[in-house]
Structures are given as structure tokens and as C-alpha cells.
Amino acid sequence: MSFDWGIIWQHRAELADGVAMTVLLAVATMLIAISGGIVLALMRLSPLRPVSAASACFVEFFRNTPLILLVYWAFYVMPVAIGVEFSAFATGLAALSLNVSAYNAETFRAGIVSIRRGQSEAALALGMSRWQVMREVVLPQAVRRVLPVLASTWVSLFKDTSLVSVIGVSELAYVSLQIRSQTFRILEMLTAMAVIYWLLGYPQAKLVDWIHRRYGVSE
């Protein structure tokens, strides 16, 4: 059996595009999911029952559904249900964002409730509104405290972006698998894909370890 590793070099431009798309997907998802997670966490902690119940339903639904199912569902069902057809990229982004927002919501909620009550009381005693207390005192501390968890979620997300290849978003996994089926260089392309994901993921994992050491201690 002969190998043709040159195939990877030949397709370097497409692979680079795939990497760029993967990074773009992960970054865009995380940006949406951080805001989404905070909003959902605040809703969950609302004293209004319907608001907190709505958030709980959202979180429990999207957190406990397989992501790949969500991707397919967004691709096939959403256009029929809403009547609007989105690009594969927008659809993939939506599916990933829904899933990661649900995870982040739980993360932020844990962070917010871990800030002791005296902190909010001290801020209230200055005359701040509930919203100012949240924005100036509770959230900044909560975010710092959950940074290690967010970092871990990021690393999972980065790899999970490969799932949207099933609906044809041209990120790294899709591009690699496309080249594989055009060239029949299965082993080479799968190896290349693994090496690229690893090279991208390993520094991130190391960074996460560093964040854990740096911020993981409480107070």
C-alpha cells in the first residue's frame, strides 16, 4: 500500500479555509453563547416564575439533546417551521449557539449564586439598583470565578464545530472529508485532519490549564 502525503500539501489552501471557518464558527458561537448564557442565567434567577421557568425549559431542552440531532433539526425542520431558509453557516451557528448557550447559562448561574449575599447588600446599601448591583458587583466577580469552566466549554466547542459538517458548512472536517472523497486518500486525509485539530486544540487545552491555575482558586 502506498501513501501520497503530498495530497495534503496540494490542498493546503482549502484546508486553511476550513481552519478559518472552524475558528470563525467557534468564536462566533462563543460570543453569542456568552451573552445568551448570561441572559438565560439572569432569567433563571428572576423572581418571576414564568420567566425563570421559560429559561429552565430552554436550558434543559438544549443541554440534553444530542448536538448532531440539533444540527439536523435546525437544517431540516427550522425552514419548514419558520418558513425561512438560512444558509448552512447560519443554521450551524444557530444550532451550536443554542447548545452552548444552555451550558453557559448553567455555568453563569452557578457563578452568580456563588457570590455571597453580603456583596449585593453592600452595593444595595450604596443606593444601587438591582441591575447596577448585578452589572457592577455580582457579574464581574461571577465571570472571573467561572472562567475555568468557560474555557473548558470553549475547548469542547472547538471540536464540536466538526458536527456541522453534516449539513455542509465548509469547516475543517467538511473540507477534509470532501478532499478525501475526491481523491480517495482516506488515511492521509483523516490523519491530516486529526493532526490539524490536535495542533489547534493542544495549545488551547494548555491555555485552559493555565487559566485553571490562575483563576481556579476561590478568592
Next chain:
Amino acid sequence: MNEAVVLDYRDVRKNFGSFVALNGVSIRVHKGEVVCLIGPSGSGKSTLLRCTNGLEKLDGGEISLDGVVLPRSETGMRDVRRRMGMVFQSFELFPHRTVIANVMMGPVTVLRLSRDEARQRAEVLLEKVGLSEKAESHPASLSGGQQQRVAIARALAMQPEVMLFDEPTSALDPETVGEVLNVMKRLADEGMTMVVVTHEMSFARRVANRVVLFERGAIVEEGPPAQIFDAPTVARTRDFLGHLGWHG
């Protein structure tokens, strides 16, 4: 005393479930007066303080500030809180902000002062509590006494009409208690109206105009320190002070 009444507590009641924390407390605090609330743990003195700025809601009676009954609503209380400074037992400085940012926070977010104005105000106050050189430090790097002095500066930054102190020295190492009490003494000398929950009897004796002894949510005895410490009229007062090792 002829000075105006700043805080007027009338028959204040508060329950936590079946526990009666305040059972009809009435006190008048006049402008420039220092009132020390003493008494055993759980006697209701901290609860009274927390009711004063609405951190706990009353179950009965009322409290007035400058003759106006305090509102029950959260938004109404906000305007009242900015006129009262509160200092907590556990300091509660904001750990994610520097010392000076802690002091600036109230003026910037609540009073909408510009950052420059707020900074000037904060610098003056840090000078006053003797911590100018710590302005850019984070609270975690300060001693307990230093943190509490910053907390006092933070409360003063709102230019309150009255200061509430909830056991300000109870969480401190003995060697840093004095520096906090000195700041409080100076504040009293400047004419600040103060309500102080404390176990520091020598401070109460030296600084208070009036001492109020609490037990089981009610007032046992109140009067000038000379009366409470030297010639208590109620046997329970003698008992309590005796337990603390105070013998006149």
C-alpha cells in the same frame, strides 16, 4: 437634646418565621448624636440596623428619616439608602476593584458624578482614613483594619446624613481594632450622626452620647454611657456588663 431628630424608630417589629427579632423598639436619634447599640448576640441590634436601610423589611411600626416615613418599596428605599452609609462586620469591599475604585463606585454609579470628581472625592476620603498609599491596591492585599477603613471611606463617599455601623470591629484582629475605632471617633467628633452596633464597651463609653442595651428584641435600658456603665438602673444591664468583665 434640642437638635433635630434624624432617625425616629416607632414600635419597630420584625419576625423571622416564629422568631421575634424586634418586639416593638422605639428610639430617637438626633443630629450629631452617636448611639451605640449593645447587647447579647441575637438580641436584635443588627436587625434594627438592617431594617433602617431596608435590607430587611419591617413587620410592624415605622422608621422615619428627617421626619419622613421610610417607604416600603425597593425603588423608594434606593433614594433613602444613598443618604445613609452602612459599614458591615465583614467589610464587603468589592474584591474585583482597586481600593480607590471601591470608594468611587457609589458616587459614579448612583450619584452619576464624573470619574474625575469621584476620584477627587475618593482621594480626600482615603487621606482621611490614612490609606492614600493603598489607593491602587486590591482589597485582598490589605489587613482587616485597613479594609474596614476603606469600607468607611466608601460609605462616606455618598456624603450620607447618618452612618450605620454593624459590628465594624468584630471580624478584626485585635491589633487592628484601634485604627478603625479611631477613624470612627474622629467621625463622631466632626459631628456625624452615627448608630453603632458594637461589642466594644470602651468605645461606647468614650464616644457614645447614648447607649441602648437590647435583649430579645426589646430595649432593656437606654441612657448616657455614665448611667449605663456606672449606675445602671436595671439589674439585667449589670448582669450583661458583668458577663463582659465590665465593672464600672
